[in-house]
Amino acid sequence: MAKISIMATGDSFITQRLPRLDERVQSIRELLGQVDARFTNLEVTIHEFGVYPSAVSGGTWAAARPPVLSDLSWLGFNMLAWANNHTLDWSHHGLLETHLHLEKEGFIHAGVGHNLAEASQPRYLETRNGRIALIGVNSTLRDWHPAGEQRRDVLGRPGVNPLRFETVHRLSIQDFHALQAIIAKTDVNAVRLLSEQEGFSRAREGMFHVDHLQFETGEPGTITRMTRKDAERIG
Known part of the structure; x- marks a missing residue:
């Protein structure tokens, strides 16, 4: 061969x-x-x-x-x-x-x-x-x-030909709730909340969105995940 x-x-x-x-x-x-x-x-x-x-x-x-x-x-x-x-x-x-x-x-x-x-x-x-x-x-x-x-x-x-990905930041439960409490005291997330209220964006279960940033509970750190639609099309 x-x-x-x-x-x-x-x-x-x-x-x-x-x-x-x-x-x-x-x-x-x-x-x-x-x-x-x-x-x-x-x-x-x-x-x-x-x-x-x-x-x-x-x-x-x-x-x-x-x-x-x-x-x-x-x-x-x-x-x-x-x-x-x-x-x-x-x-x-x-x-x-x-x-x-x-x-x-x-x-x-x-x-x-x-x-x-x-x-x-x-x-x-x-x-x-x-x-x-x-x-x-x-x-x-x-x-x-x-x-x-x-x-x-x-x-x-x-x-x-795109292979997009999303970035997720993981925090302990305590830090996760602390972040939510801090953000709630300001208008830093006002644009995101308005977008969700008007149906242009959708909150994902178990995840906290601060503008384009995504947070969830878990072992502290940052992970990236391929967008499934792109991965399946390319694969």
């Missing part, structure tokens, strides 16, 4: 052309050329800066011009994931421009699409030793970043 060789790198936050004649860069190219699948996480959007930047970024407005993709291809990469905190730095137009240039360059890429179905689907790389599937997901996102479902009467929304 043939063995498939894979080499994976971290973030490719590359905004300028690569110096192809540099011996160090050439040595990386030679190393990548020894395996079947060469993966990286594309941490920048790709366009000619004719798109509007988003009001907020994933830390900075990450972008590079299309020739950077040609350099990554020359370097040897053939698989890209690009669902990350920078995917929508340049709004939906920047996302679509990046998608267009990735297709033109012939990369196998995953995690982002014109709608949720496309963003969620695996993409496949055919090698001489077998087929490799790539699924891209993102948990570092804002509420407008996930791709939307397409319907017969409504277009899907371009975006990332």
